[in-house]
Amino acid sequence: MANRDYYEVLGVSRTATQDEIKKSFRAKAAALHPDNKETGNEGEFKELVNAYEVLSDEQKRTMYDRYGAEGVKGTGSRFEGFDAGGFGDLSDIFEYFFGGGTTRGRRRGGPERGADLKFDLELDFLEAVFGVEKKITIKHLEDCLECTGSGAAPGSSPVQCKTCGGMGQVRQTSATLFGHFTQVLPCPACDGEGTKIDRPCEECKGKGQLRKPKSLELKIPAGVDNGSRLRVGGAGDNGKKGAPAGDLYVVIHVRNHAVFQREGHTIHVRQPISYSMAALGGEILIDTVGGKKVLKVPAGTQSGTTLVMKEQGVPHLSSPQRRGDQQVHLVVDTPTRLSDEEKSLLKRLAELRGESLSVPAVAREEGQGKEGQQSLFDVIAGVFKPKNSADES
Ligand SMILES: [Zn+2]
Ligand SMILES: [Zn+2]
Incomplete structure (x- = not known):
């Protein structure tokens, strides 16, 4: 194309x-x-x-x-x-x-920006449908209070790196077949920092940062689903030396529900109905995510029929006033343990409807006869034919 x-x-x-x-x-x-x-x-x-x-x-x-x-x-x-x-x-x-253009720009700008973090959050089925407030505790890098982020023991301070003279970079010249090449590399002595710590802070072992727990109140919007990602700007690791913090990505995992099955914005429910309800029609109470609701079953409903309950599904994440539907899959429950009275009533019903519960003797003989002829015909003709080909001719 x-x-x-x-x-x-x-x-x-x-x-x-x-x-x-x-x-x-x-x-x-x-x-x-x-x-x-x-x-x-x-x-x-x-x-x-x-x-x-x-x-x-x-x-x-x-x-x-x-x-x-x-x-x-x-x-x-x-x-x-x-x-x-x-x-x-x-x-x-x-x-x-x-x-998020600003965060992306920062990320490109320098390596000092704090790292992004990921947090897996499990939600109940209905919490994901309607949204919920959750308090979570993450562990992220914060400036060490002991050395105020410098990494040097209190009373001392980082000193200029002698190898690179504080530049953080070194030039390296290598000889090749094609001549000398000069490369600029991060200083190996100070990892490109330009400074070195003589007496590291004991609290943070000279790193200037510590991983600490931090509590966050999250507002989970209605309509999130398995795999939804929520970005909490600036809640990741703090940047070094006042650089911006990274972001926190909260990844949603939704627990299954005993009654409801979700497919995007649609909720599916399987609902058995009685034989009489299917024939006569009526009303049933159906579970929806918003509680029990009355559903009308039309007379003459076949097993496997799907009824749609408009706007009883999952709210759209981007516009929560819009909601999906609930689909109710009706299954006719055939009664298994019948009392004698029930049996006779059903037999009477069959009589009224002119339904026969067994094959009359004449029809039975005829059926057998036909089948016999057909197989005999097949043997004589020496070809395979589908069983019903005899009926067509
Ligand atoms: Zn420290
Ligand atoms: Zn250096």
Whole structure:
């Protein structure tokens, strides 16, 4: 399939500004995201994200303008590694492209930024559906109070590294067949710090930081699911020497429920109903995530019928006022232990409906006869024929 023109996909002119491209992407992404029941389209959404990735990057855009899709082939997609299990919520994708830009910038800026941390959080089924407040305790790196983060024992201070003269870098010249090469490397004596600690702080062993427990109050939004990731900005390891802290990523794990099964925003429930209820119709009380609700069963319901309870499912993470549905899968329960009175009533019912509970003798003989003829015919003809071929001829 030929690629559509990226400008066409985004619905912008070839001279569009970055603002216009961004604006158009936002609007189209909201419409095409697979979560959107009316206009969602996974294929077109992927195409849109792909086009945006190229046109939002001036370098890639120039390559595309000059050489077309071939020019940006194999430049790699930042988006591909983003969520291996399909697409995240739309808000995740927006955050990915637009949000968190400052943290990403810092990360590129210097190695001093604190590390990101991951915390696995287990939730009950209903907590994930409706959201919950949770207090968690993480262990992250904080400045050592004893040495106020310097790593040097109280009363002393770090001294300039003699090897690099405080530069943190050394030049290394090596001879090769092609001549001398000079490389600039981090100083091996001070690990590129430029300073050395003569008397390390005992509390932190000269590291300047200690891993300490820290309590956090988390507001888990309604609609999170297995694998959802929540970012708590700045809750990761503290940076060294006043550099920014890393982020904390809380990964959600949802426990199974005895009654409900979840599929995205849809809740599935299996509900046995009696034989009489299936035939006559009526009302039953059904468990929903919001408590028991009355469900009308229409007369003449077949086993395997699915009834939909609108908006009794899981709220959408990005817009909690929108909710999925609950699907009730009805199974007719055939009675097994019958009293004599029940047996006679059912037999009477069968009579009234003209239903026969056994095969009459005449029909039985006829059936056997036909089968006998057919197999005999097969032997004579010497060919295999399906059993019902005799009925057709
Ligand atoms: Zn210390
Ligand atoms: Zn050094």
